Amino acid sequence: MQGMIGGIAAIFVGVVLAVLTTVGVVSTVSSAPAQPDQSVMDYGTNQGTAE
Amino acid sequence: MGERVGDEGAQARPRLGHRLWPVAWSALLAVLLLGGALGPGYVLTYDMVWVPDLAMRGDFLGLGSSLPRAVPSDLVVALADEVVPGGLLQKLLLLGTLVLAGTGAWRLVPGPSLVASFAASTLYLWNPFVVERLGIGHWPLLMTYAALPWIHLSARRLPGDRRALAPLVLWLAFASLSPVGGLVAGLLAVTSVVCAGRPASRATAWTALAVVGLNAPWVAAGLLHGSAAVSDPAAVALFAAHGEGVLPPWAAALGLGGIWNADVVPTSRTTGVALASLALVLVTCALGLRSWLSLGRRSDRLALGVVAGIGFVVAVAGVVAGGLVGWLVAHVPGAGLVRDGTRFLALLAPVQAVLFGLGVARLVRAVPVRALALAAGTALAVSPLALMPDAAPALSGRLDAVDFPEEYAAARRALVASREDGHGGDLLTLPFTSYRRPSWNDDRRTLDPLGRYFPVDYLSSDTLVVSGREIAGEDPRAARVGRELDTLDGPALEDALAAEGVGWVVLDEEAADALVAQGVDGSAYGIGVDLGDARRIHAGQRLTLWEVGPPDGGAVVTGRLSGPQRAALALAWLLAAGTLGAALVDRLRVGWNTSRQMRRRA
Numbered sequence: 001m002q003g004m005i006g007g008i009a010a011i012f013v014g015v016v017l018a019v020l021t022t023v024g025v026v027s028t029v030s031s032a033p034a035q036p037d038q039s040v041m042d043y044g045t046n047q048g049t050a051e
Numbered sequence: 052m053g054e055r056v057g058d059e060g061a062q063a064r065p066r067l068g069h070r071l072w073p074v075a076w077s078a079l080l081a082v083l084l085l086g087g088a089l090g091p092g093y094v095l096t097y098d099m100v101w102v103p104d105l106a107m108r109g110d111f112l113g114l115g116s117s118l119p120r121a122v123p124s125d126l127v128v129a130l131a132d133e134v135v136p137g138g139l140l141q142k143l144l145l146l147g148t149l150v151l152a153g154t155g156a157w158r159l160v161p162g163p164s165l166v167a168s169f170a171a172s173t174l175y176l177w178n179p180f181v182v183e184r185l186g187i188g189h190w191p192l193l194m195t196y197a198a199l200p201w202i203h204l205s206a207r208r209l210p211g212d213r214r215a216l217a218p219l220v221l222w223l224a225f226a227s228l229s230p231v232g233g234l235v236a237g238l239l240a241v242t243s244v245v246c247a248g249r250p251a252s253r254a255t256a257w258t259a260l261a262v263v264g265l266n267a268p269w270v271a272a273g274l275l276h277g278s279a280a281v282s283d284p285a286a287v288a289l290f291a292a293h294g295e296g297v298l299p300p301w302a303a304a305l306g307l308g309g310i311w312n313a314d315v316v317p318t319s320r321t322t323g324v325a326l327a328s329l330a331l332v333l334v335t336c337a338l339g340l341r342s343w344l345s346l347g348r349r350s351d352r353l354a355l356g357v358v359a360g361i362g363f364v365v366a367v368a369g370v371v372a373g374g375l376v377g378w379l380v381a382h383v384p385g386a387g388l389v390r391d392g393t394r395f396l397a398l399l400a401p402v403q404a405v406l407f408g409l410g411v412a413r414l415v416r417a418v419p420v421r422a423l424a425l426a427a428g429t430a431l432a433v434s435p436l437a438l439m440p441d442a443a444p445a446l447s448g449r450l451d452a453v454d455f456p457e458e459y460a461a462a463r464r465a466l467v468a469s470r471e472d473g474h475g476g477d478l479l480t481l482p483f484t485s486y487r488r489p490s491w492n493d494d495r496r497t498l499d500p501l502g503r504y505f506p507v508d509y510l511s512s513d514t515l516v517v518s519g520r521e522i523a524g525e526d527p528r529a530a531r532v533g534r535e536l537d538t539l540d541g542p543a544l545e546d547a548l549a550a551e552g553v554g555w556v557v558l559d560e561e562a563a564d565a566l567v568a569q570g571v572d573g574s575a576y577g578i579g580v581d582l583g584d585a586r587r588i589h590a591g592q593r594l595t596l597w598e599v600g601p602p603d604g605g606a607v608v609t610g611r612l613s614g615p616q617r618a619a620l621a622l623a624w625l626l627a628a629g630t631l632g633a634a635l636v637d638r639l640r641v642g643w644n645t646s647r648q649m650r651r652r653a
Contacts, residue, residue: 003421006421006422007421007422007425009422010421010422010423010424010425010426010429011425011426011429013422013426013429014425014426014427014428014429014430014432014433015429015430015433017426017429017430018429018430018433018434018436018437019437021430021434021437021438022436022437022440025319025324025437025438025439025440025441026440026441028319028322028323028324029318029319029322029324029440029441032318032319032321032322033321041484041485041486041516041566041571042486042496042516042517042518042519043097043312043485043486043496043515043516043517044097044187044311044312044313044314044315044496044517044518045312045313045314045517045518046289046290046293046311046312046313046517046518047313047518
């Protein structure tokens with residue numbers, strides 16, 4: 001029983017670590033440069049993001 | 052841990068609990084990924100265009116004048132949505148595809164480690180390939196991707212167990228709804244059989260025959276289009292693998308990304324996070340290599356390794372050997388299939404998922420403190436999500452479902468009424484450009500949906516524009532009509548269109564206005580089309596629909612298939628249907644015999 005509780009707690013810690021990583025990535029993403037503007041006709045763009 | 056089907060020599064069925072884990076986890080990830088795409092309505096993104104009722108028509112069989120890019124996927128959807136409504140069918144298909152991908156990767160991992168399977172399944176479902184192909188709407192390719200683990204598991208059994216042929220053929224059919232999908236699936240199936248480690252000449256022959264049979268429709272339709280089956284070599288550079296953020300094209304491809312279209316790349320991939328993600332995946336895969344050498348079969352390593360190598364080489368070929376690929380595309384019919392080479396990265400994903408899973412499991416084993424090992428293993432196993440969180444939900448809203456404007460249904464009814472009055476021919480969609488950004492689709496880019504929305508064969512532009520550069524299409528009829536729209540007007544244009552077999556013309560007013568607002572000449576692309584006395588059968592805010600030509604539709608169209616060509620195409624469809632039908636009958640027979648034996652034992 002004790003082992004199971006310890007296991008669940010450890011998994012919870014792992015999930016918290018992943019969530020913290022996610023928060024860090026989301027804050028990086030929110031400050032990332034925007035995609036370049038495209039023409040109405042464009043299928044897509046093979047140009048990089050606009051700085 | 053219980054034995055799994057994918058284990059060496061394991062034939063016993065896993066317990067129910069262990070069969071539910073992969074489904075539950077994959078379903079959770081799939082729902083997170085699809086998000087608003089599972090809401091009411093239809094997802095329209097780039098090449099993914101679903102409509103309420105996709106009506107059956109000749110072009111879906113490969114009879115049209117354009118290359119059979121949507122053969123047989125459109126046919127399958129047109130048949131299936133007679134049973135399940137289009138919107139629901141799309142959601143079921145997207146969700147089912149992702150769940151199959153995750154559960155397949157789970158089973159592919161050798162050994163008893165649950166954490167290995169858990170991590171493999173996560174990476175296989177949550178990686179740049181899946182996200183970018185969802186974004187660009189390549190759902191048939193994602194079906195191929197989902198089927199790859201299952202194809203390998205069936206194919207490797209085939210040399211020793213003839214009963215594996217039927218499941219293998221059924222998985223191949225599931226995976227072969229597009230030309231590239233058929234190639235990718237066929238390559239893996241044949242390689243897995245050849246590498247299975249037993250004398251396999253008969254099994255290889257059967258597998259190859261099944262691949263040929265299932266892909267016969269698009270192969271035949273493509274061959275019958277002759278010179279149109281070659282493509283503009285300029286497209287190779289535009290569709291080549293593309294760097295993502297700090298990653299050069301080859302490194303982006305190694306991380307299962309690198310799609311040509313920067314617009315569908317998640318923002319997280321354009322930052323330094325992409326480098327961290329690639330480093331983490333590669334180091335973990337390297338750690339998993341030793342486990343794969345000891346736990347896995349040599350035949351698995353050989354088969355999955357060979358196809359992974361091929362997939363990576365094709366993916367970066369447009370970058371490292373653009374001239375050669377350009378020559379192939381311009382001179383060899385069908386070689387245009389490799390111009391968007393990163394589609395073949397699907398072949399790299401299975402081996403990467405297996406190695407990643409085994410690497411995570413090895414790290415967990417290496418940590419002496421159990422609690423610490425579990426925490427680290429959990430964090431690592433879900434790291435693909437943590438490092439690309441903007442894939443959820445629905446690619447940050449890019450896949451949210453929308454409804455078609457009510458006016459579309461009114462225009463469709465007008466066309467149906469006209470057809471019932473005896474008018475015939477194809478529908479020409481204007482403006483004569485391929486893609487739209489409708490306001491009702493939240494300004495998100497989509498292939499012109501009108502062609503599929505209306506219930507008749509259609510003619511639309513097949514010229515692509517990438518970053519302002521035009522890539523010529525392959526359909527000679529579309530090229531002629533494009534010239535006629537530029538040079539003719541009034542009755543002369545109406546006659547010319549009728550001679551091309553056009554019976555109706557529909558103009559998307561919003562798309563036309565958007566082009567004019569962007570400075571495009573109002574007389575180009577049929578924006579301000581003048582059809583003389585052609586009868587207007589619908590005039591609304593969004594759409595205008597005209598009847599063109601004589602009441603019985605257009606005149607004879609040149610460039611369509613002749614009688615013998617149609618017979619050859621019919622033969623190809625019979626071959627595909629026969630292959631699929633035989634596999635279905637065999638599978639049902641085996642299932643029936645098994646259940647009868649179980650009843651006897653009971």
